[in-house]
Amino acid sequence: MKLFAPIEHPRDIRCKLGLNQQAFWSAIGVTQSGGSRYEAGRNMPKPTRELLRLVHIEQIDLAKIKHEDLAIVAYLAESHPDLYKSLRSAVKGQQVKTEGEQAAV
Numbered sequence: 001m002k003l004f005a006p007i008e009h010p011r012d013i014r015c016k017l018g019l020n021q022q023a024f025w026s027a028i029g030v031t032q033s034g035g036s037r038y039e040a041g042r043n044m045p046k047p048t049r050e051l052l053r054l055v056h057i058e059q060i061d062l063a064k065i066k067h068e069d070l071a072i073v074a075y076l077a078e079s080h081p082d083l084y085k086s087l088r089s090a091v092k093g094q095q096v097k098t099e100g101e102q103a104a105v
Contacts, residue, residue, distance in 0.1 A: 007049050011039040013056055028055050 014024040025035030028051040054060045077084040
């Protein structure tokens, strides 16, 4: 999913994950009633959309990310773009492999 791309159907994402509105929306700091409005079609602010994407689509545990980690990634991408791209490709390949193994179980 592209950064800042609209999320057309947050309810579909929530249902696919098997979460109720309270659990789904509170994970990104949105009230159940606010989330209900987004599911009904109200425009979602970009920060909320990105939190939804990171937490529920990318499955990133935001509690484990430190500012220093983000600084390292930014430094690596800027200073050593070839190494960054190589590492990124390796991680994506590992994720695909892991997903394939989980599907086989």
